[in-house]
Each structure stands twice: as structure tokens, then as C-alpha cells.
Amino acid sequence: MKPISERRQMMTRSKKMLSALGRTLNRLKGDRQGLGAVEFAIIFPILLSLYITAFELTIGFSVYKRATRAAGAIADLVSQPQTVNKAYLATMTDVASAVFAPYQTTGMTLKISGIQIDANKVARIAWSWEQSGKPAYNEGTIVSIPNNFKQANGFIIHSELTIPHSLLMFMSSLSSTITPITISRDYYFAKREADPITCGDC
Template sequence: MENRPLHKDSVRKEQSIKVGALPRLRRFVEDRRGVGAIEFAIVAPLLIMAYVSAFEISVAVTVSRKINRASATVSDLLTQNQTTNKATLDTMKTVTKTVIAPFSQDGYSLKITGIAVAADGKATVAWSRDQNEQRPYATGLVVTLPSTLEAKSTFIVRTELTVPYTLLSMMPSLASSFNKINLSKTSYFRQRTGDKITCSDC
């Protein structure tokens, strides 16, 4: 059977379709409309997480510093005199609240202990008081002091302050028991004058 040549119009039409398809394909590949929106959708959650994390870390560091200062302030105040009493010790919770402000100390724990250190380095509890106006440690209880604290024949006031801190404070609706951590600080200060600090009614 004899092969007939294609009609000229059909050949031109087929060639034009092929030629026209290449620019359209090129435009499709090079089209960048909507790419910015997609990139933003991918990056935005990461940026938000980074911002929230930075905010939470900065707030937690600020609270931790205030707790350190509050603990040290209590020990510092009590070591300025040679005597104290229950009423004075009970006012220390107001001191910590003032130092920690504007942050809350709800659910906090405050233990103030007078520690007598003998010439041989043995440390025992002379008196103690907590935020509930109770005695957290028995008188005469042996205390282990930090190895870095070389103390003999002296008297030390130890202040233990623990304050609960809730993470995701900028999003309280997401906060739960798993978001809570305890920030704590224990301060040791020696007596300023004399050889001990007595509590008249402890």
C-alpha cells in the first residue's frame, strides 16, 4: 500500500503544538508564585517555637536570679545581729516575697536554720524555722556542710528557698503539672559579730 505524505496544514499544526508546549512547560517550571506562602508555612512554626523558647528561658533565668537574691538576703539580714526570735524569722517570708516580686511565690518552701559549727568542724542545728512557723529540723541534728565551705568555731545561717515555676507562662491554657519545675537556692552566711546567733524563743 502506497504511503501518502501528510497534508501541509497538519504538519504545521503538529509543529506549532510542539513548539508551543515547550514555552508553557518552561513557564510552569520557572513559576514561583505561591512559593513564599509555602516557605512561610514551613518556617513560621519554627520561628514561633524559637520565640516562645527564648521568652521562657529569659523569664526563668530572671526568676532564678530573684530566688538566689531572696535566699541570700534572708541569710544576710539574720547574720547582722547576735540574737533573733520567732517573730523576726517569720517576717523573712515577707522579705522573700518582696524580693521575688512581681513574680509569685505561691506554693514556696522556706527553711531558715541556725547552724553551730564546733572547733572540729562538726555542724549541728541550733534552731530552725519554716514558712509555716514550724521547726523543720530537730535541735542538735548533725548537718553536712558543703565541702567548699571551710567553717570551724563559727555560726552559720542557712536559708533554703524553693519556688515552683510554671513553664509556658505566656500560654497558661497549655500549662499543666508537667510544665512545673522547682527553682531553689540554698545560701550560707557566717555570723558578722560574736561567736553565735541565738534564738530566744525557738
């Protein structure tokens, strides 16, 4: 068993150590130096993830608007001539690429259809085309169109455009995920002349 004097010395040293530790903690508690840097280090990853997510959403919305513009421009161009063919319709992919610039159009699919509306306002596929060169739909297929285009004996052009897009999103756990989405837009354009548009080799 240790002598009483030695135990007292140990207790004194322990008290001094605890007192020194208490003073250090109090000094650290009142010290505000570097607080801004610590707060910035905590908040910066959150702000960066929010910025990147907002940037990615902005790009996605821009691609969506370009898809709408491309579908409209294609329907407009195809509605102008009296006769079209596969070679002419194939150039519409170049039109889409020009509208999408500087974004890529990898994976884009395009369908163009001529729709004849009979005297009873029933719409049927007169001809159709897709990028593979084959008909997109069977001739004579009844299709649904917007009510404002249901004019007896009318003819309309329908363009359908889809394009894949990847969004870099940050979740609540600050982990990033690439979310693939498909943007689909279609557009109807009425024939400018009374006669229907024909496609000789569709």
C-alpha cells in the same frame, strides 16, 4: 462496539486533555509567584515555637537568679541581729516576695537555720524555722556545710528557698507542653560577731 471514528475522537480528546494538563503543570513549575508566602507559612510556626521556648527559658533563668538573690539576702539579714524570733523570721517571706517582684511566689517554701560549729569543726543545728512556724530540723542534728565555713567555734546562718515554676516548651512535633520544675537555692552566711545568734521561740 464503538465505531473507529468515535474511538479516534475520544483518543484525540484525551491527547488534548493530557497536553493541556502538561502545559498547566509546566506553567505552574515555572511560576514563582507566592513562593515567599508559602515558605513563610511553613517556617513561621517553627520560628514562633522557638521564640516562645527561648522566652520561657529566659524567664526561668530570671526566676533562678532571683531565688539565689533572695536566699542570699535572707541569710544576710538574719545574720545581723544577736537574737531572732519567729515573728522576725516570718518577715523574711516578704523579703523574698520583694526580690521576686514582679514574679509571683505562690508555692514558695523557706527554711532558715542557725548552725553552731564546735571546736572539732562539727556543725550542728542550734535552731531552725520554716514557714509553718515549726522547726525545720531537730536541734543538735549534725549537718554538712561547705568546707570554707568549717571554722572552729563559728556560727552560720543557712537559708533554703524553693519555688515552683512552669515552663511552656515546644517539642520537635510542634506540640506545646507545660513543664513544671522546682527551683531550689540555698545560701550560707557567717555570723558577723563572735557570739552565736539565738532564737528564743524557735
